[in-house]
Amino acid sequence: xxxxxxxxxxxxxxxxxxxxxxxxxxxxxxxxxxxxxxxxxxxxxxxxxxxxxxxxxxxxxxxxxxxxxxxxxxxxxxxxxxxxxxxxxxxxxxxxxxxxxxxxxxxxxxxxxxx
Amino acid sequence: xxxxxxxxxxxxxxxxxxxxxxxxxxxxxxxxxxxxxxxxxxxxxxxxxxxxxxxxxxxxxxxxxxxxxxxxxxxxxxxxxxxxxxxxxxxxxxxxxxxxxxxxxxxxxxxxxxxxx
Numbered sequence: 739x740x741x742x743x744x745x746x747x748x749x750x751x752x753x754x755x756x757x758x759x760x761x762x763x764x765x766x767x768x769x770x771x772x773x774x775x776x777x778x779x780x781x782x783x784x785x786x787x788x789x790x791x792x793x794x795x796x797x798x799x800x801x802x803x804x805x806x807x808x809x810x811x812x813x814x815x816x817x818x819x820x821x822x823x824x825x826x827x828x829x830x831x832x833x834x835x836x837x838x839x840x841x842x843x844x845x846x847x848x849x850x851x852x853x
Numbered sequence: 854x855x856x857x858x859x860x861x862x863x864x865x866x867x868x869x870x871x872x873x874x875x876x877x878x879x880x881x882x883x884x885x886x887x888x889x890x891x892x893x894x895x896x897x898x899x900x901x902x903x904x905x906x907x908x909x910x911x912x913x914x915x916x917x918x919x920x921x922x923x924x925x926x927x928x929x930x931x932x933x934x935x936x937x938x939x940x941x942x943x944x945x946x947x948x949x950x951x952x953x954x955x956x957x958x959x960x961x962x963x964x965x966x967x968x969x970x
Binding site: 747770772774779780781782783784787789790828832840841843844845846 | 857859888893894895896897898901911941943945955956958959960961962963964966
């Protein structure tokens with residue numbers, strides 16, 4: 739089975755401070771991992787993905803994520819948060835050993851950046 | 854959201870009615886997906902289609918139906934058999950439809966909010 743967990747429902751951070759949104763996964767094979775962001779009443783926007791290669795993945799809007807196989811984590815990070823980063827963030831995973839295009843999404847983490 | 858359109862943006866349904874949500878993409882993608890989003894539950898897959906004239910049930914297909922007669926269109930019908938249809942519905946597409954290998958990025962439409970009166 740494959741699953742993904744976002745342990746924090748909400749993360750609060752002051753503007754200018756670094757931010758981290760956590761994601762852990764469980765798969766039987768190697769994982770493919772994604773981060774998406776959703777603004778109110780909008781669809782999801784793709785931020786970045788890990789398929790293979792470097793553990794540090796850089797994405798859109800200054801976001802990056804670090805793949806850690808031993809901790810089965812794929813935390814989203816940004817060195818300096820902006821108020822405009824306030825949104826709902828989703829992590830998603832697919833097990834590489836599965837012959838399917840289905841992604842499993844986490845329940846989402848709401849990021850609130852305060853001025 | 855560019856390249857994928859969903860209509861209407863808001864939809865109201867009476868008990869016992871069937872309603873159809875539209876999803877169109879001009880990205881020339883083979884695969885299309887329908888998700889349902891409820892507060893605190895993330896996204897759940899309803900149906901997906903890897904190629905024209907073919908589609909597969911997702912995790913919560915009961916009470917829903919789809920068709921894929923054209924590459925660019927993947928309409929979702931919410932039938933009266935769906936007991937709790939009030940939700941935000943998201944359509945997505947990705948380049949390749951064939952399973953196997955790394956998954957292609959899914960791109961999402963702006964969503965349709967369905968409310969049952």
